[in-house]
Amino acid sequence: MKKTIALLVLLVLVSGCQTGLFQRKDTMQLPEVNIGTQGVEPLFIQGTPPREVFEGSAFTMMVNLANLGTRDVDDGIYSLSYEQQYLYIAGQKNQGRFVVRGKSIFNPQGEERLLNFAFTTKSLGPQLQGYPVTITFNACYPYVTNAPLIVCIDTDVTGKKPGKVCTPQPQTFPRGQGAPVAVMSVETKILPHEMPNRARPEFVITIKNLGSGQVMASQLYREACSGRPLGEDAWNVVGVSATLSDSVLTCAPETIKMKQQGDTRIVCTQPEGIETRLGTYTAPLTVTLDYGYISSITTQVNIVKQ
Amino acid sequence: MLGMILILALAGCTATTQTKEQVFTQQFRTGTEGLYMRFAQNLPPTRLFSGEELAVVLEIENRGTAPIGGPGDRIYLSGFDPSIISGISPVGEQIPLLEGRSQFVNQGGFDTVSFKAITRILTDRYPVRILATACYTYETVASSNVCIDPDPYVAAIRQRVCVPANVGFGGGQGAPVSVTLAEVDASPGKTRFKIHVQNVGGGEVFRSGGNTLNKCGPGGELGFDEVDYVELADVSVSGTSIRGSCRPLDQGHIRLTNGQGLVYCEFDRPRGEAAYVSPLTVVLRYGYRNSLLRDVEILPST
Numbered sequence: 376m377k378k379t380i381a382l383l384v385l386l387v388l389v390s391g392c393q394t395g396l397f398q399r400k401d402t403m404q405l406p407e408v409n410i411g412t413q414g415v416e417p418l419f420i421q422g423t424p425p426r427e428v429f430e431g432s433a434f435t436m437m438v439n440l441a442n443l444g445t446r447d448v449d450d451g452i453y454s455l456s457y458e459q460q461y462l463y464i465a466g467q468k469n470q471g472r473f474v475v476r477g478k479s480i481f482n483p484q485g486e487e488r489l490l491n492f493a494f495t496t497k498s499l500g501p502q503l504q505g506y507p508v509t510i511t512f513n514a515c516y517p518y519v520t521n522a523p524l525i526v527c528i529d530t531d532v533t534g535k536k537p538g539k540v541c542t543p544q545p546q547t548f549p550r551g552q553g554a555p556v557a558v559m560s561v562e563t564k565i566l567p568h569e570m571p572n573r574a575r576p577e578f579v580i581t582i583k584n585l586g587s588g589q590v591m592a593s594q595l596y597r598e599a600c601s602g603r604p605l606g607e608d609a610w611n612v613v614g615v616s617a618t619l620s621d622s623v624l625t626c627a628p629e630t631i632k633m634k635q636q637g638d639t640r641i642v643c644t645q646p647e648g649i650e651t652r653l654g655t656y657t658a659p660l661t662v663t664l665d666y667g668y669i670s671s672i673t674t675q676v677n678i679v680k681q
Numbered sequence: 682m683l684g685m686i687l688i689l690a691l692a693g694c695t696a697t698t699q700t701k702e703q704v705f706t707q708q709f710r711t712g713t714e715g716l717y718m719r720f721a722q723n724l725p726p727t728r729l730f731s732g733e734e735l736a737v738v739l740e741i742e743n744r745g746t747a748p749i750g751g752p753g754d755r756i757y758l759s760g761f762d763p764s765i766i767s768g769i770s771p772v773g774e775q776i777p778l779l780e781g782r783s784q785f786v787n788q789g790g791f792d793t794v795s796f797k798a799i800t801r802i803l804t805d806r807y808p809v810r811i812l813a814t815a816c817y818t819y820e821t822v823a824s825s826n827v828c829i830d831p832d833p834y835v836a837a838i839r840q841r842v843c844v845p846a847n848v849g850f851g852g853g854q855g856a857p858v859s860v861t862l863a864e865v866d867a868s869p870g871k872t873r874f875k876i877h878v879q880n881v882g883g884g885e886v887f888r889s890g891g892n893t894l895n896k897c898g899p900g901g902e903l904g905f906d907e908v909d910y911v912e913l914a915d916v917s918v919s920g921t922s923i924r925g926s927c928r929p930l931d932q933g934h935i936r937l938t939n940g941q942g943l944v945y946c947e948f949d950r951p952r953g954e955a956a957y958v959s960p961l962t963v964v965l966r967y968g969y970r971n972s973l974l975r976d977v978e979i980l981p982s983t
Contacts, residue, residue, distance in 0.1 A: 535908075540760035540810040653763065653900070659765070
């Protein structure tokens with residue numbers, strides 16, 4: 376026993392002397408929250424609504440709203456659509472508001488909200504033995520894709536200088552930026568400027584809706600959940616802005632209608648150019664995409680006679 | 682046993698008393714480096730938070746034989762966005778005077794150059810590659826004995842002290858640009874030299890002079906007609922300059938292609954008629970640029 380205690384004491388002393396013997400050498404990694412292709416995702420809680428309910432009875436439907444993107448939603452709208460001939464919600468409205476915070480380094484999972492709906496089935500009438508009712512839950516919200524990218528600015532347009540820290544080249548971002556509309560790629564071009572000792576950076580930005588919902592003009596997201604038709608021009612509309620370091624870029628077009636199929640390209644430039652004396656360096660390019668989004672889920676409830 | 686201890690003690694005493702340092706008089710013009718630089722440990726750190734001060738310290742050493750630190754010899758930092766990392770002068774920092782190695786000093790000068798910058802508060806991480814660029818004027822002095830035979834094709838049989846042959850300059854001359862070979866071609870009354878020059882230092886060589894030195898930094902732009910040129914400052918045989926005979930020269934400079942250059946020189950004033958050994962000395966002057974990279978990640982502090 377004494378021997379064991381002595382050995383333990385020795386071990387503690389030795390570990391104390393040798394710094395780092397039992398220390399973790401790896402540095403803490405911050406969670407990567409700026410990736411992903413989802414926004415606010417609604418999900419029916421398992422077992423709700425039930426598959427079958429009797430006519431004239433009540434049932435509960437629970438929906439979990441999870442913000443899996445990086446943007447906070449402070450004024451989201453949800454709506455329920457169903458055949459009101461067979462179902463009604465007692466004491467509740469078919470529409471409501473929601474607030475869900477997005478992912479952050481302090482909350483890498485994103486916030487969730489649980490919505491509870493108490494339905495009552497109506498009588499089927501003498502003709503029907505059963506009836507399948509479809510319930511659709513829509514979440515409509517404004518969202519912003521904020522893509523912080525690092526690009527190479529090489530003001531040596533003619534390529535005279537050797538030993539550069541980087542070379543402008545196309546970059547792809549297949550994992551998204553924590554939002555359903557993603558910047559897929561950025562192609563950096565450094566062009567000669569009309570003024571001497573300056574170079575003009577140009578960025579060809581490719582965007583795509585990688586989420587499961589639909590994109591609309593940001594100011595129309597409320598209408599999208601109202602059930603009123605929006606018209607073809609309202610869908611797939613995204614506002615685009617970009618900054619390079621501290622400078623706001625000129626993007627053309629500033630509001631773009633995304634293609635239904637394939638990628639959509641936008642060109643952003645810095646008309647005043649960059650001084651060539653700055654040489655070659657890496658700089659943050661931040662692309663901001665502003666839009667409305669609708670995510671929908673559907674389920675079916677079979678109403679049967681008692 | 683006592684005898685053994687006594688022997689060991691005596692051996693120890695002898696060892697300490699025998700450490701007589703030899704005077705460093707061996708050939709010092711060796712090596713292919715000029716200015717050597719490295720980042721001091723953790724300066725810059727590999728990671729720091731935005732808003733913190735960024736300190737960069739470069740340890741520099743003159744590993745060649747020519748002095749560094751004259752006017753225009755500077756170290757620059759670049760590769761970063763000046764709107765994020767500010768406070769670093771675009772005109773760089775003066776390199777302190779660093780003596781080169783010499784016959785009596787076997788180590789060149791050593792010093793540090795410091796930079797301090799402020800980082801802007803960021804909301805996203807900013808990975809940056811910091812480039813340190815040193816620009817300085819340097820000189821190569823290459824000397825070796827060559828055989829001068831004023832009459833190599835004489836019919837009479839006579840004793841010669843040497844036969845003209847090519848001379849190799851292996852191992853460099855304590856400078857990043859080396860004279861690698863001197864081909865010797867003796868003819869009656871004239872000895873021709875084909876002198877091979879090579880950039881062996883791993884950096885970029887450019888025309889010497891303050892004008893080009895000022896353009897060497899990241900903000901400047903050395904032209905195609907300025908890079909890969911080495912000034913032929915002098916070529917002498919037996920102390921007599923033959924630089925005037927050297928061809929081809931572009932404003933006194935040798936053009937390097939793929940890091941290598943050639944110049945042809947003639948010596949037409951041999952002494953007497955017998956072959957003799959004489960020193961051939963080549964002096965090159967040039968601007969030189971070394972660079973060094975360090976990756977730093979600036980993390981958001983919010």
